[in-house]
Amino acid sequence: MAPIVQVAERVLHGIRFLIAVCVVVLFSYMVVAILTLVAGRYVFGFSVAGAAETATFAQIWVIFLAAGIAMREKLHIGVDILYEVLPDVLKRITALFILLLGSWFLWLAILGSQRLLQIGQMQTSSALGIPMWIPYLSLPVGLGYFFLEFSIAYLKKVFAKECADNNNKETAL
Amino acid sequence: MILVMVLFVLLLIAGAPIVFTMGISASLVLMGEEIPMSIISQRLFAGLDSFTIMAIPFFVLSGLLMERGGIARRMIDFATALVGWIRGSLLLVSVVSGTGLAAVSGSGSADTAATASLMLPEMRRRCYDIDFAAGLMAAAGSLGPVIPPSIMMIVLASVGNVSVGDMFIAGVVPGFLMALGLLLAGYFHARRYGGVYSQVQPFSLKELGATALRAIPAFLMPIIIIGGIVGGVFTPTEAASVAVATGLLVGLFIYKELKFRDLPRLILRAASISASVMMIIAVANIFSWLVAREGVPQLLVGFLQSLSDNPWVFLALLNVGLIFVGMFMESIAAILILVPVLMPVAQSYGIDPLHLGVVIIINLSIGMITPPYGITLFVASSIAQRPIMRVAGKIILPLSFMLAVLLLVTYVPSVVTALPDFFRTR
Secondary structure: OOHHHHHHHHHHHHHHHHHHHHHHHHHHHHHHHHHHHHHHHHOOOOOOOOHHHHHHHHHHHHHHHHHHHHHHOOOOOOOOHHHHHOOHHHHHHHHHHHHHHHHHHHHHHHHHHHHHHHHHOOOEOOOOOOEOHHHHOHHHHHHHHHHHHHHHHHHHHHHOOOOOOOOOOOOOO | OHHHHHHHHHHHHOOOOHHHHHHHHHHHHHHHOOOOOHHHHHHHHHHHOOOHHHHHHHHHHHHHHHHHOOHHHHHHHHHHHHHOOOOOHHHHHHHHHHHHHHOOOOOHHHHHHHHHHHHHHHHHHOOOOHHHHHHHHHHHHOOOOOOOOOHHHHHHHHHHOOOHHHHHHHHHHHHHHHHHHHHHHHHHHHHHHOHHHHOOOOOOHHHHHHHHHHHHHHHHHHHHHHHHHHOOOOOHHHHHHHHHHHHHHHHHHHOOOOOHHHHHHHHHHHHHHHHHHHHHHHHHHHHHHHHHHOOHHHHHHHHHHHHOOOHHHHHHHHHHHHHHHHHHOOHHHHHHHHHHHHHHHHHHOOOOHHHHHHHHHHHHHHHOOOOOOOHHHHHHHHHHOOOHHHHHHOOHHHHHHHHHHHHHHHHOOHHHHHHHHHHHHO
16 A cells, blocks of 8 residues: 555544544533533522533534544435446446536535634634534534535545445544 | 426435435425525434434344344244233234334344244244235234334434424333233234134243243333433433443343454444434424425415315325325435424324324335335345235234224323323322
8 A cells, every 4th residue: 555545544544533533522522511511400409500501512513523424334315226227337437427516516615604603703602602602613614524424435436447336444542 | 396206206216325316306306496505405404403312223232132132032932922822822922022123223124034034933833824924924023113112203303393202102001002912913913813823821920930031131221211201311312322331231241242343343233223213303304494494384284284184184194294294215315304383284283293193103004015116115025035015915904903092192182192201190
């Protein structure tokens, strides 16, 4: 294997590991924050200010980051009955068509998030005054990773020796 | 617009993930209308910036914790003791287990997978008709969205401005009626084909008591969720987080089948399953915005009222349309696109939003067992290792019972509204 491919694989593995760790930490935070909200109200008799707000921001980060993981684990729902019966060449063409249009959509979304990031530098959240660029940053970061996994999955379909779905079966952690 | 619709259908049947099918089509409409493209990222963010829909990842995680923590097996043991003495025992056990799992998880496909993996080997050994059994289990799995807690109901309530708690309670009676219908379907099949279905185990009150005792921690889940929401103790999101805590306690310390080292993998799995659903919610938010901007609900109200001002006719058209939609579209996407349009139309006919919500949910749950896009049918067929169309061919009997309940729910609204009304007046 060429050294550049080895480096690329290591970088990809590193990114995937980092994303997985972030998702697990943020998801765990969501659970703890909401349980603390409930416990604060009923057990300790006080309201935990901002727990709902920070948990909601964590949720946004989790979903945008995990969208890429879901792509890799083939969890994004689609109706592939027709695709499965197509001849090999048509399968490749279809995959290329989806890859191009899907990349265009993600590119528009990532590009649009720049405007949100600019607004976010002037905005703060209502409960805790958190700068809004922090939750808005989830869009370019999460969608960027989604784009990476989407491209890998569909390039494999376009260029695979056999067009049968041959994504690896490794799990994310 | 017609070109965009053609592209939407093309992408859909070409197997593109629904997220891209909807996102690409919406972006093309925005481009055609010369609306700034930054609206895409704004709507994506707004679609996820919601405390209510946080219940979805929590219910997914609690379902995974329960599945990994041994709840499905204990539920099946209890169901076996409860109905295993009746002819066609394993068919009935799979319906009761599917109903029980629907009450602890929010996902129909997860319930189907759990029941089918545990029940099918024994059904094969006893020479049951596996195509029928898989179809019945797919139908039992499709009760997941109707019996609370339900991810579909959370999404519907959030886009339709209905209380999630009321939706959950409204689904209880129709859900159990559907379960009863499926039990009858299993029983009639067993009566008709005799022979292999006559092997049963004798009823034992002692065994029923023992299995019920072992399953008590599992039964805690619906009691906490529904009781907490109805009693005003928790919001649905808080109830879902408590369900996660209960799942952890039961799996780690009571059943002891869950290990701490399993948790990162389960959390990651829950996050990616949730992302696959919630990205559809985010992208559909662009669609809903466009639908509202173009005044589609008002156009539809005008069109439908020119056809008939009778609500029963509207409901009949709705059922036909939704069953068709459910056959081809993913349920969450269908809810996100259709509910903002249908709610105002139904209100113009004087139909209760809760009633409409449950009718929509039942229609789409029927869509989960009808090809070409029947998600629980896929799961059951794949676990049974049988061709989808063979299993689909045997779905007619369970399907006819589900359709009968749909008709009852559609034309007797009190089946849906009586229980929420009862709790509201207390």
